Amino acid sequence: MSSNPIKSFPVLTTFLYSLLILLVGVLAIDLYQGNVSKESADSTQVYVQPDSNFTHLWTAPSDWRMMYLTENQKYLVLYGRELIAHTSDYLGPKGSVKTISNGMNCQNCHLNAGTQPWGNNYFAVESTYPKFRARSGKIENQIKRVNDCFERSLNGQALDSTSKEMQAILAYIRWLGSDVTKGVSPKGSGIFKLKSMKRACDPVKGAEVYVAKCQSCHQTDGGGVLASNGKSYTYPPLWGNHSYNVGAGLYRISNFAGYVKYNMPQGTTYAKPQLSDEEAWDVAAYVNSMPRPTKDLSSDWPKIAKKPFDHPFGPYADPYSEEQHKYGPYKAIKEFYK
Ligand code: HEC
Numbered sequence: 410m411s412s413n414p415i416k417s418f419p420v421l422t423t424f425l426y427s428l429l430i431l432l433v434g435v436l437a438i439d440l441y442q443g444n445v446s447k448e449s450a451d452s453t454q455v456y457v458q459p460d461s462n463f464t465h466l467w468t469a470p471s472d473w474r475m476m477y478l479t480e481n482q483k484y485l486v487l488y489g490r491e492l493i494a495h496t497s498d499y500l501g502p503k504g505s506v507k508t509i510s511n512g513m514n515c516q517n518c519h520l521n522a523g524t525q526p527w528g529n530n531y532f533a534v535e536s537t538y539p540k541f542r543a544r545s546g547k548i549e550n551q552i553k554r555v556n557d558c559f560e561r562s563l564n565g566q567a568l569d570s571t572s573k574e575m576q577a578i579l580a581y582i583r584w585l586g587s588d589v590t591k592g593v594s595p596k597g598s599g600i601f602k603l604k605s606m607k608r609a610c611d612p613v614k615g616a617e618v619y620v621a622k623c624q625s626c627h628q629t630d631g632g633g634v635l636a637s638n639g640k641s642y643t644y645p646p647l648w649g650n651h652s653y654n655v656g657a658g659l660y661r662i663s664n665f666a667g668y669v670k671y672n673m674p675q676g677t678t679y680a681k682p683q684l685s686d687e688e689a690w691d692v693a694a695y696v697n698s699m700p701r702p703t704k705d706l707s708s709d710w711p712k713i714a715k716k717p718f719d720h721p722f723g724p725y726a727d728p729y730s731e732e733q734h735k736y737g738p739y740k741a742i743k744e745f746y747k
């Protein structure tokens with residue numbers, strides 16, 4: 410069926426033009442809808458496309474601007490960054506300054522020393538603290554917030570507020586927030602809030618995700634891999650004695666899911682996620698169903714009605730069980746408080 414190229418030319422051009430018009434149309438509709446993500450929480454496919462959530466994300470100030478700091482300020486900012494990145498070398502079980510934490514580094518969860526967009530960065534800390542937090546029922550300053558992570562995420566003890574180390578961490582956080590307007594959380598700060606699934610998160614499905622996509626680094630027993638100097642982790646633990654305790658932010662399944670969606674497996678960024686939303690929720694349920702250190706949380710959430718939907722410990726001001734608060738489905742709980 411060889412056709413005459415001259416004769417088929419107009420047909421071909423018309424076809425190509427129609428295709429072009431169709432494409433422009435689709436693009437226009439897309440833009441009109443504000444480029445909302447097409448990724449439904451119940452689909453297993455991952456669509457990667459420009460999404461207004463992921464453009465113009467905030468970034469850290471460039472290092473060269475440190476020349477405007479005093480020598481002492483610059484020293485503190487750099488030492489602060491070093492402490493965030495290599496916490497355990499200084500403050501872990503074999504720490505050179507003190508032994509007050511579990512071997513993890515702040516950077517294990519606050520990626521790239523707290524500068525990674527949607528990687529649990531510190532961009533909104535200087536601009537939003539001191540602030541009221543319902544977990545403590547008090548106005549908290551940055552010292553309290555940093556020590557929360559020492560006591561919960563690093564399952565350790567608070568760092569003395571007057572120590573050089575605390576002053577350095579605060580100086581670094583202030584540096585990262587240099588250009589952020591007071592009261593504003595810049596785009597891409599903290600952890601991405603993933604859309605909830607209609608069903609409950611499933612630890613059994615999550616175990617399959619874990620074996621396929623996490624276990625090679627975080628290990629079968631979830632204990633991670635120590636670095637050769639034995640001071641910190643090449644692959645940090647996800648559960649067990651050396652992991653974060655039940656009072657930590659990551660113990661809430663929504664935080665865990667939002668964190669891993671755009672940051673794990675290692676090297677993943679928001680620009681090219683490797684987990685579907687479902688996989689992120691289910692693997693979060695699996696990891697947070699495994700044993701880990703406990704913590705006395707009796708003075709948390711003095712107003713029980715302020716507990717987040719996925720806070721896994723009662724009593725609650727609503728009729729739902731601890732099980733449903735932990736794993737979902739969350740919709741009914743969220744609606745109860747509307
Ligand atoms: C196991 C993971 C993990 C580790 C390790 C960790 N953090 Fe965190 N951190 C979190 C999570 C999760 C949140 C957010 C919690 C939330 O939003 O409920 C958080 C929040 C914070 C915040 C508040 C951020 C904001 O925008 O309000 C600060 C400050 C902070 N961490 C400092 C530290 C410091 C300093 C260290 C090291 C000493 C550290 N964290 C170690 C998980 C961790």
Ligand code: HEC
Pocket residue numbers: 514516517518520521618619622623624625626627643644645646647653659668669673674675684692
């Ligand atoms: C290629 C190795 C690798 C794989 C695969 C991987 N991770 Fe990680 N993960 C890391 C490393 C390394 C860090 C610490 C990052 C840093 O310090 O910069 C980390 C950190 C974490 C953290 C925060 C720190 C902690 O220990 O609590 C969580 C949570 C996590 N990973 C979950 C997962 C999940 C879930 C998967 C599977 C979907 C996964 N990771 C796959 C290497 C990996």
